[in-house]
Amino acid sequence: MEQVVNCPRCGDLYMKNAFRDVCSKCSKEEEIMYETVYKFLKQRENRAATIERVVEVTGVDETLIHKWMKKGRLHATHFPNMGYPCDNCGAIINKGKLCTPCVDQIERDLKRIQQEEEFERKKKLNDQATYHAYNKDK
Numbered sequence: 001m002e003q004v005v006n007c008p009r010c011g012d013l014y015m016k017n018a019f020r021d022v023c024s025k026c027s028k029e030e031e032i033m034y035e036t037v038y039k040f041l042k043q044r045e046n047r048a049a050t051i052e053r054v055v056e057v058t059g060v061d062e063t064l065i066h067k068w069m070k071k072g073r074l075h076a077t078h079f080p081n082m083g084y085p086c087d088n089c090g091a092i093i094n095k096g097k098l099c100t101p102c103v104d105q106i107e108r109d110l111k112r113i114q115q116e117e118e119f120e121r122k123k124k125l126n127d128q129a130t131y132h133a134y135n136k137d138k
C-alpha cells in the first residue's frame with residue numbers, strides 16, 4: 001500500500017511502500033553507505049569487526065547497520081561481533097527480532113493467556129450448564 005509520508009531522514013515528502021522506508025534521494029545515499037559497509041565487511045580480516053569499528057571506519061550510522069541486519073541484507077550470523085538490538089528490550093542479538101529471554105517470556109505469556117482463556121471457556125460452559133439445569137427444573 002502506498003501513501004505519501006515525510007521521509008524520516010530528510011523530511012521530504014515521498015511515496016512510502018514496502019520496499020522503501022525513506023525517500024528516493026535518501027535511499028540512494030543509503031545504498032552508497034550500504035556498499036561501503038558491505039565492502040568493508042567482505043574483507044576477511046574485517047569479519048570479526050565490532051559494530052563500533054564498522055561505524056568508525058565507514059562513518060555509517062549504527063542504526064542504519066542495525067536496519068540492514070534486521071532486514072537480512074547484512075547477515076549478523078556471519079559476523080560474530082556484530083548484532084542489532086532486540087525489538088523488545090534492546091539486548092544485542094544476531095537473528096530474529098527478539099532475544100531468547102524475550103522469546104521465552106512471550107511464549108510464557110501466550111501460554112498463560114491460553115490457559116486463562118481455557119479456564120474462562122470452561123467456566124462459561126459450566127455456568128451455562130448450571131443455568132440450563134436451573135431452568136429445566138422450573
Ligand SMILES: [Zn+2]
Binds near residue numbers: 007008009010011027
Ligand atoms: Zn529523505
Ligand SMILES: [Zn+2]
Binds near residue numbers: 086087089098102
Ligand atoms: Zn529482548
